[in-house]
Amino acid sequence: MGFGRTAADSHAHGVDGWGMGGFLLIFFPPENDNRRRPNFNFFCQLRRYLLRAQLIVSISLLLFFSAALMCAINSLPSTAAVPRRKVDSPPRAHALQGMGVLNRRGTGAMNDVVFAHASESVTSNELRMFLRLFLRSNLAARSDLVLIFPARKPSSDEVILQETHYFSKILSLSRQSSGNDSRPPVSFDVTPFLKTRRKEKRRSDPIWGKTTKPNFSGDGETESTLPNYGSVVSFETDELDPENSLSGFMDHVPMSLRRWACYPILMGRVKRNYKHIILIDIKTVALVNDPMTRFRSNPPESIVIRSSSSSSSSGRKTRWVDPDVIMGGTRGVRRLSNAMLMSLVRTSMQQHRRKKATASESDVLNRLIENEFVLSGVNLMIVWDDDEATVPESSSPLLDGHSGSNLVRWGNVNLDSGSLAMKHICSFRVDSLVYRDCRRFQTLS
Template structure:
């Protein structure tokens, strides 16, 4: 079949025959598909009718001049093409999304579901790890609002490595509930369990500070929880304490100091409102108490050993290095307090009263400083007349002092000389300093995966 044709049409006849436009279009389309023989027969006819001329004119116009109908048809074809492309793209993306690559990027992995920990005590708190037995000492570590996951991680890591957790429980007081802190504590507990497993292998290490010396009662934390299993202990031959955590709202639900401040009570002050209820609840379970700031301090040794021969009313306070040379004035360190349970309770109650008096007397309440209130209390012998207060002559060393000692001697000697240090304002790389000590032993390299 041929698609070509010949037609002779006068110019004034192109727009004629308006009454039969529809017929002309139909005949024009049929004329395109006529065979060559039929076309020759038409040529042999003596004349062409008006309808044939109109049909030829319409066909001619169809190929020469784009009409309204052709424009509509073109737009329809474009729309259909776009829709088809969209459908194809959607199907392609859906197909690709169903494939699981062999190695997914870390950043694309969904966050793990937060772990659910049993309650630590009377339906409150979180029990991160239950100890093997009842302990004589409790470390109460508070985290201020600016404390980071990194600071919490190294606080726990050095505490576990120091051996003090073999004879004491650890209780955290957080300003709010944070799943990221829960994860840090859970990860460090796993590393600690690996460390204990290495210690428990007598072929690797026959002596350790975690060896159980005597039998005692069960840990007070998590007694009512059905999720705690006795078989969770790493080994019956080792001894370690519990790790629990509380939100400040659980220990001070009424926010006792809020009425004395215009808006927000900082954690460094509100923690003192938590101690009376907390220490009153556990007063019969512990002989010794330590209060420590997670952000500012690191426990490298057993500071509680100096309380063995002290009375229950004893409270030991360290001092901070003086910023002025040859200055005899000592500044008490409110971030680290240890002593007998009775003495620390009395100090905490007195500190809470000192904060209330200081805020009421100060015109600008938000400018009340916790170190200032603490130093006023320490220097007030009348209020602390029932407390056997001991102000240590040695200042709390900072990280730069530890680094200097590590350069001249072994790391283990430096850490034993400074059982507690302050991070301070040093620009030293904490990761380098402590990994040099932690990763020096083959056992530590097994316990801590980042060595």
């Protein structure tokens, strides 16, 4: 028995047998990927080349324009550099031991000095009017002026420079003017500034700035014929009181109080050079004459303080001393300033402990005056304000230097006091020629 394979079976399984015998696998190479990669690398390299080319072009253009600019600057004429030299002003001359600014050097050493402080609210016009009236007063012929500012401003330096220049020009023109006119050519007495010195009396040098040789620029001008006027110097409060001594006792220290912390260093360095000292507020008071004339023969411990009074609604008069003007001998003013500084510290500590407002300068000074024990070494003189005047509504004779008044207090009338004073000044021939702002008053009149 056997199982034979028939032709039908062979034919029936022929296909299956052939199909199961093997597999046919066809692999295609990644032709598309190989084509994309070279394109991608090509664009990357092209972008790098473009960036390098842009960088090279930018550097080349920068070098080209820099070279062109240097050539243009070098080709400019030499006269174009003159304005740049004018901008580079020489360093300012210090007033005293590396501090302050010497705005005007006087013609000699003076016996008196005026310490004028400017509050934070002082404007350029107020400073200009104070300087203009002071420089024309008899006091300017025998005293130096020390200005104390809260901070230095270019406008203040410009005003000081202009006013000192105007005054020098007025003195020069007054010498040349003839005395045939019935009306004087200038609005103030120039005699104190033009007094000749005796030959045997040598003129000593001012203490401000460096010692220099006198420059006799005029024809036939000698040391004895030079005009007499004091120096003008200016300081900042940070120079005289760098630590702001009163700031530890009060939140805000106004200029009216901080000035008392600036006086000790100034008075300590010039105490042997002056006989009399005047403390004055620029904003409220102007000097038109010499207020020390009546008190110059007093001892050096003496102090003159002005007193004012006011009436209340009930008709009761109240009197108080005025801190805006204090004058006297050097020793007395020094002692008062030291006592005032200590009183400010003591009062501020008490007010801070009680959580009260800081006392004003006038209150502290009035309490100090009433304490005879503190001012035992001071010869105190209190005078009424009969020697003081306000600017009237008309042209004021107070400003000509021939009246009996020495002080002018601003702000007591509802007028522009500076304009009234300028009308009086500009009515004189020489003054109207020198001061530029006189043209405005002449056109208005």
